[in-house]
Amino acid sequence: MLHWIQYIKGYVTIKVWGYSMERFLNLCGNHDILVWDIEDHGDHVTMKVSIQGFFALKTLLKKTGTKASVLQRHGLPFFVPKIKRRKIFVLGLAACLIFWMVTALFIWDIQIEGNYSLTEDVLMDYLESQGVHTAMKKGDLQIEELERRIRGEYDIITWISLKVDGTTLIIQMRENEMPDYDDSGEEKGDPQSPAESGTDLAAAKDGVIVYMITRKGVPLAAPGDTVEKGQILVSGAVPVYNDDMTIRRYQYYEADADIMISYEKSLSVKKDTAYLEKEYSGREKKILLLGLREKEWNLSAGKVPFQTYDILGEKKQVQLLEHLFLPAFYGIKYAKEYTMIEKTHTEEEMTQIMEEEWNKIMQTLEEKGVQISEKNVTIKKNGQSWTLNARMQLVEQAVKKVKNTTQQIPVAEDVQEAAEE
Amino acid sequence: MLGASIVTITGNREAFIENYKGILEYTKESIVLQGKNCKICFQGKELSIDYYTNEDMKIGGYLENVRYL
Numbered sequence: 001m002l003h004w005i006q007y008i009k010g011y012v013t014i015k016v017w018g019y020s021m022e023r024f025l026n027l028c029g030n031h032d033i034l035v036w037d038i039e040d041h042g043d044h045v046t047m048k049v050s051i052q053g054f055f056a057l058k059t060l061l062k063k064t065g066t067k068a069s070v071l072q073r074h075g076l077p078f079f080v081p082k083i084k085r086r087k088i089f090v091l092g093l094a095a096c097l098i099f100w101m102v103t104a105l106f107i108w109d110i111q112i113e114g115n116y117s118l119t120e121d122v123l124m125d126y127l128e129s130q131g132v133h134t135a136m137k138k139g140d141l142q143i144e145e146l147e148r149r150i151r152g153e154y155d156i157i158t159w160i161s162l163k164v165d166g167t168t169l170i171i172q173m174r175e176n177e178m179p180d181y182d183d184s185g186e187e188k189g190d191p192q193s194p195a196e197s198g199t200d201l202a203a204a205k206d207g208v209i210v211y212m213i214t215r216k217g218v219p220l221a222a223p224g225d226t227v228e229k230g231q232i233l234v235s236g237a238v239p240v241y242n243d244d245m246t247i248r249r250y251q252y253y254e255a256d257a258d259i260m261i262s263y264e265k266s267l268s269v270k271k272d273t274a275y276l277e278k279e280y281s282g283r284e285k286k287i288l289l290l291g292l293r294e295k296e297w298n299l300s301a302g303k304v305p306f307q308t309y310d311i312l313g314e315k316k317q318v319q320l321l322e323h324l325f326l327p328a329f330y331g332i333k334y335a336k337e338y339t340m341i342e343k344t345h346t347e348e349e350m351t352q353i354m355e356e357e358w359n360k361i362m363q364t365l366e367e368k369g370v371q372i373s374e375k376n377v378t379i380k381k382n383g384q385s386w387t388l389n390a391r392m393q394l395v396e397q398a399v400k401k402v403k404n405t406t407q408q409i410p411v412a413e414d415v416q417e418a419a420e421e
Numbered sequence: 422m423l424g425a426s427i428v429t430i431t432g433n434r435e436a437f438i439e440n441y442k443g444i445l446e447y448t449k450e451s452i453v454l455q456g457k458n459c460k461i462c463f464q465g466k467e468l469s470i471d472y473y474t475n476e477d478m479k480i481g482g483y484l485e486n487v488r489y490l
Contacts, residue, residue, distance in 0.1 A: 026443040029475045036472035040449040
């Protein structure tokens, strides 16, 4: 404590030499000048004295015929002027300290570990929606609550742990490693536990059944039958018969069958031979831009000197760390001048366009798993347009599941009891 | 006794003196102080005065003997 006070007030180490050293020391005591750490070095004595004391020594030195010189200066009064000459340095030091102290209050990075099927983007979007993002205040983060919410949102996460390490939010998780088998259907089909009411298969299109194999349920149609959209093809209610061939009750299943329905479809695509094409003049204007949040400023002076132009370019957001983006961005735009020119496709071009159109149709059908058993394609050429007409016979597994509506028959015992009554 | 010097010695490394009148001699080997009725002489090696005021003083070093003259 005393040491600190001495440091703040400042003191000097002095060297004193001369004839009557003892008289000098006694006078110091009498004049209430505090000196300490007095050491004898033979021809001279060193001691420490406060700054104020040092100035008061002058008269005593004269009186006793001793001499003194300063060896070292200690304390704040000597340190401050020294650093005053380095204002910028001190300012920088202080600013640096403040900067670190302030930045330590925020989350600057989010790391996710242990996610396989759940992508980082999905999680980041979810966190963002929960108000968790980079540059958020650490104090606003409620870890327990967030853990609970993430677990609630994603069933696949079996374990999750959030921790803040410095300014990084680390999310560690385990996902359910067992594949999610959908075996509920199998269980429903188990005769030991028949479901309350099964499902039927109904036709999704008008057409003719060309192929049918029933795996579960009672087929209500056969290959060769013409069916209408919505007609039930396989019933999920399987009857259990009594000895006298009357229905005792129904067992309900999820009907399952491969049913191919053939139906006719026609379509037409019309394409004009005339079209507009942009012809770029080759003149372009480069525009530098800076942006902050939704606002955007063009740095290049003047308006774009073209009447019609396309703008191409890219913007980049300022990024500090992997997940830390500042809301500022920069980029370059190019305004490219063009003029619209009316053109007409040549015969070859039109043939190609039509072919492409047809291929597109075929591809979509293929993706849907539709087979084409017959097709009749014609192209009608007109002066201004070409029309593609197609009549196709398609074969498709066109069934959909509908809820079974067959009513359960009252249990036999009940019937008997009713008869007795 | 009124005005008598009080000398407190801790081991052979420290001496604490109250009620002294002045320093008569100071070297590495000996320090002589003036008390009210007598002089006190501390002898030893590497003697130093840690601090002193009008009332009290502290001596450090290796004390070998204390004599009253």
